[in-house]
Amino acid sequence: MLAWMRWCTLSKSPPALARALTSMTSGSHSPPDMSEVRNKLRAIVGVSTNWSDHLQAMNERKALHTLLAKSQADLPPRRMKDSYIEVILPLGSQPELREKYLNVHNSVRFGRILEDLDSLGVLICYTHTKNEAVQRSPLSIVTALVDKIDLCKKVIYPDSDIKFTVNVSWVGKTSMEVKMHMLQLHDGVYSRVLDATFVMVARDPENKRPAFVNPIIPEGPEEEQIFKHGQLNKMRRVDFSTASLLKMAPTAEERTIIHDIFLNTLDTRTVSFRSRVLPPSSVWMEDAKLKGLEICHPQERNIFNRIFGGFLMRKAYELGWATACSYGGSRPYVVAVDDIMFQRPVEIGSLLLLSAQVCYTEKYYIQVRVHSEVYDSNTREHNTTNVFHFSFMSESEVPQIVPKTYGESMLYLDGKRHFDATLKGTKDAQNPNAIP
């Protein structure tokens, strides 16, 4: 069964926590809209509106060091509902907003949604850590990881209101897991579009060292389950990274897969290890990539004067989409996003090099990996900042991607691991045109 169908079946209605919280927050006040989210963030951190004032604004933040907790035990615990918020993206009721969100297929640009999710994730962490006694937060909250985004709708409509519901679901010492749900209004009812899990990390006012965050206390069995799941997620991430192909050899089963692909590409006439032939309905991996360059202008800065994580995601997503589009030859739909790790911040003025590669395919599915790095023209050094993983579905079956070198084979296996982790149980792809 398809990913979104599986997800929708499992979660037809919002979890009880969200239901309870929705009823708590649905009083006479209407929820804030997305434009207020960034303004709120600016007010919480105290940033400059003009780029020329950014050094002074950062200097002012230094004074906030005294407000940092010495240990986590000094901070009052919070409940999940303390951070819960609903935010409206009024695409239906404010038509002037649509242009920014519209793509050529008359649906919503998913890259714009990634930006909104990132801003919301940060805002919610500030709500969780809010100290009513102070006006400005001493914390710099940054996105460390987009753990997973599962989509259950093929199209996001550009002329209907969207609602986000967000809360902190798990807390470590300096990190927070955030759960976000996006719903869209149809015939007077909000129905699910996507589920997202992000991990945010709190740093000191200058974004140099980690800083403690308020613990969280789950209330009732359902919240305990959500919290336990957050703990398991952390362990799963550690296991996944320990087994990385950059650190460990592939498993026996994976080695067999690669050897079979190798044998399948040998030229039977020459019987040589070096002479390789592309099987029918296949594409060499080296012929399935696209590259891009971004100059990181101040306009894309976040509240800490680095490049906004949502902007990086949008750019990587759009390059990934273009790669899947040219590979499959038809319009691809994003099905899942997982394990986007923000390894290091991107400075304003950086040259950001993006490289997208189709790394795994199966029937209608195309798994794309986008690698981003900054290039320092003074030192001539390249440093990886992010690796993004996107799963797309094409309208028709796609050619098989074939690795030629050992390095490409590792990319293929890594892509397969991500594909299996995100789309497990959905691989017997049905006709994608039947998806809602």
Ligand SMILES: CCCCCCCCCC(=O)SCCNC(=O)CCNC(=O)[C@H](O)C(C)(C)COP(=O)(O)OP(=O)(O)OC[C@H]1O[C@@H](n2cnc3c(N)ncnc32)[C@H](O)[C@@H]1OP(=O)(O)O
């Ligand atoms: C103008 C209005 C704009 C409004 C938008 C505002 C949005 C602002 C949000 C952003 O745009 S942030 C920009 C994108 N993100 C970055 O630039 C972050 C770049 N990466 C880093 O700076 C570091 O890699 C990071 C701070 C994330 C982690 O640094 P370290 O690897 O030194 O972490 P450390 O070992 O000190 O661990 C600190 C915590 O992070 C956790 N952690 C680190 N990497 C992680 C990871 N990859 N996944 C999950 N958790 C992670 C780690 O487990 C630990 O949790 P606990 O303290 O709770 O145990």
